[in-house]
Amino acid sequence: MNILLTGATGFIGSSVLPRLLAEGHTVTALVRDDEKAAAVRSAGATALVGDAADAALVERAARESDGVIHLASSKDVDxxxxxxxxxxxxxxxxPFVHTGGIWTYGSGDDLTEESPVAPPALTAWRGTGEALVLGADGVRGTVVVPSIVYGHGKGLPNLIVEAPRTEGAAPALRLIGDGSQHWATVHVDDLAALYVLALEHGAAGSVYIGASGHNPTVRELGEVAAEAAGLAGGVVAESAEETAARIGEGLTEALRLDQQAGGAKARIDLGWEPNGPALTEELLVGSYAPARV
Structure with missing residues (x-):
């Protein structure tokens, strides 16, 4: 199929694009400028330079495609x-595969696609677009819901790795809040595989949570990152107010959600098999670990 892809040069898109090509699809990537166009061409895609919020351009490109994967999701664009x-x-x-987000479901120790929604303020806007996709007639609309995405040294885990250190003889890594909250997580390459499976086999009106089943606490992640960095003081908790002062109130509210998920529906319905390294491993000896000489 010829797939129209948004967000092809982003964190997730940089894994979805090669996965689509590896599965035999051709890709037209909607990008903002010539630099990004060169990047997607070098990766094997056709570039379409334009604005994702240009309705006429997007409608025409979608009509000329065999399906769409939308990764460059934001309130204004959507x-x-x-x-x-x-x-x-x-x-x-x-097929039209749209992007959601795990924060939509609020806190929970076994989040599924049927869990009630309780989004933080930061992502409360998502519901409108998702409802349009899932309720569309004559289109096989699905929504992939990434959990905390990691891999290749990118993404939100860097808020842990690059967190401020305390001063003194035994510096410690500052946590996001008290660190007791769990994060549902997924490796970006596993998530890319899920997007392609949803494109090829997803049922109309279906939602698929992309979660590996590895749900570490932020304290556990911080302790591993501190060990990798050789910080003798380990980790130290922050108040929500202290965290908000350095990363913002909206992001703090979202990252303090206590979330666990296993992605069972995607495994059962689509045959998804996430097998990337766990985030703890990536922090200790993988792509987020300090370079060792």
Missing amino acids: AVLVPAVLAGLAGSGA
Whole structure:
């Protein structure tokens, strides 16, 4: 299939693009500028330079495609892009894989696609676009819900790795809050495989949580990162107010959610098999670990 892909040069897109090509699809990547166009061409895709919030451009590109994966999701973009894609694909039965987010479900020790929604303020906007995709007639709309995405030294785990250190003879790594909260996690390459499976086999109106089943606490992650960095003081908790002062109130609220998920539906319905290294391993000896001489 020829797939229209947004966000192809981003963190997740940089894994989804090669996965699509490896599975035999061709890709038209909607990118913002010539530099990004060169990057996707070198990766094997066709570049379409333009604005994801240009409704006419998006509708035309969607109509000319066999399906769409939308990774460059944001409040302003989705308000234009989602209706435009649905208009372009109308009546075709073609797949449209949209991006959600695990924070939508709030805190929970066994989050599934059926869990009640309780999003933090930072992501409360997501519901409108998701409802349009899941309720669309004549389009095979699905939503992939990434948990905390990690891998290749990128993403939110760097908020732990690069957190401030305390002063003194035994410096310690500052946590996000008290560190008792769990994070549902997924390696970016495993998540890319899920996007392609949802494109190829996802049922219309379905949501698929991308979670590996590895749900460490932030304290556990911080302790591993501190060990990797050789910090004799280990970790130290912060108040929510202290964390908010350095990373913002909205992100603090989201990252203090206590979330655990296993991604069972994607495994059962789509045959998804996440097998990337755990985030703790990545922090200790993998892509986030300090370079060893």
